[in-house]
Amino acid sequence: MNGRAAVRGPWRIGLAGLGVVGGALLKFLAEQPDFAPSGERAAIAGVSARSQKDRGVDLSAAAWFDDPVALAGSPDIDVFVELIGGSEGPARAAVTAALKAGKPVITANKALIATHGLELAKLAEAQGVALFYEAAVMGGVPAVKLLREGLVGEHVQSVVGILNGTCNFILSEMERSERGFAEVLAEAQKLGYAEADPTTDVGGFDAAHKIVILAALAFGGAPNLGAAEIEGIAAVDLIDIKLARELGYRIKLIASAEREGTGASIRVNPALVPLGHPLAQAGGALNALFIEGRRIGRFYMQGPGAGGAATAAAVAADIADVIAGARRPVFQRPAGDLAPLKGADRAGHRDKAFLRLMVRDRPGVIAAVSEALAKAEVSIDSFLQKPVEDSGHVPIVLITHPASAAAIAEAVDHIGALEAVVERPRRIRVARI
Template identity: 50%
Template structure:
């Protein structure tokens, strides 16, 4: 084997002994208690694939490290919540805590950031980190299907859980992003500091408008180094069709890194699934077998800097805004005035007439709300949100405004 040493699975802990796992584990010792397995003197490496930030996963990983065992995990939630403390424990025991499978599946982004780019100062890391959301958005665009229909299909195919909240509301991406940011910038993990929006609000109207404007909508995790601190955000984003990140479809993930010496690197590949996870886990095990022990986050846990959060409301960029505006005198003028009062310049204004329903009257009432799309020049989050709050209070719109950030990734 490439590691130069034999690697053998000697023991297993799982809830169900009778389940067909596709491999013969009859020669392995069986443990009903994963903590007991973690402490077993018969193992060198404990591989944790249970998931969850607390409970058995945390207890077993802590037990393995305390017993001087190397640990390989795919548990992003555990690391996002307790990564620094676990890294310190691993260092004290002189063992590895490896987690390539915890972010972006089969893409070797952890090793790339931690080792290959050790001589670079990273300015930004961003990407598509959740295959479920990317699958849903891809189907919505290609087939004109609703969010609800695509979500149901993702659940049927096993891409989404019965309770898809963690994926579609952005929390899975936020956990992964916080880990990548800690390695990229050398700051302590703070998953709670990630600004999170999911994709529930995305409609076919937004998908169609993005296409006409030359963009595609992706759920991105973006972490940036700024003059005032670190910015971490997860939200739907319009990206130019010409950008590499826009061409990533289906359940595929992609991660881009911008650094001083290498410029921009883009890595893409399978972000989830048994094979992708197995590939990443085996890579971590092989490193340990070779004797390659590196710091969990690329530096001692004690050297991780306190997290300084940049104000999300200070984020600058262009915005797509969709309003459902009552078709009456003064409505457009009022909206334009609110934008101007907040120093927002509009690049374009497009009024999209709704297609009449078959049972609609021949002459709709003038008051019927009509979709209006605004594209702004670069402005700040604070200015946009203040303007939209005032527009909502004025009573000229029929529903909550839709706002999607525009990122000009090359």
């Protein structure tokens, strides 16, 4: 399984991608080459990146490859580590080439595993080599090993958490500094918390990649991005954050997967979390996860979901597993037995919703809103009306009792059509946690 024909000196690592995580892995291996429990050493034998700039570590003993695919197939490496990123292009080509060449592969690439996990797992298992990806989910927090190994045999019911540090930072900072989304996003980009193109993070796609991987491990399928319902944070307004807080909630980007029959309900969306809940307390760039199982009940983990050093530590743990000759399927079961996890029909789901309206300041508006809700058979759990704003409009917020998405959508349509309502109501789910 570990791909080495015979023991001969240090394990030769081929590393493609020398950025935030790859650069941190270079430092890790330079400082602690004998970190594996067996005491065997690991050394960088070949590297590939776009440019040959100085990475702050002596790479004179490592061969340079312009093409990561050539590095992946090189006979002079024992393990291929992919830290380029992206579901297609060089990352996918190089991982495929390494597996075809019979090399164990380690990657932090959630986009790749979420999109092509089953095909790569089949290839790895047919070749009898490891494909490990601990760093792909929750960075330095070992969520993958926990679900795949620590909870093997457990009947996991749900995994729910905060899986994108960039969105968590932006939402936390909007609340703390009372600034709007665009301003805080620009700051996050300056601080290096957000990419120049932030779509993958703020659109909810990165969290979706991670939750579909966790769902596959938790419920015994292969990752299926198509089963996830995805909504990002770009439409969350500062006013929603402030009003939610007055009602005792904090808005978080929640990623959740709940077992349903032979499939799972998988969602990423902004959601209201009660202020006292641990997920509401996980601020800044933290990641956090609740796992609930039939025998273990519920437990919670929280930690650094990103950052070079923390993520490189997870990559190193995978290297140690390869050195130890760990043998296990890529997901919970051999890939040949797996099908993409089925999505669930959500028609019967009932969630509470936060609805925020802007209305004209005139008598009878509240009665009209109540009537519109009643028409859709949605009832009100709590209600808040704020003083008139400079614009002459009044913000009204209500939290509904649990109702189906269709009923809430109907209520939003009825309310939006009222003459006194000046803009389409904003709907945000209340998290089921």
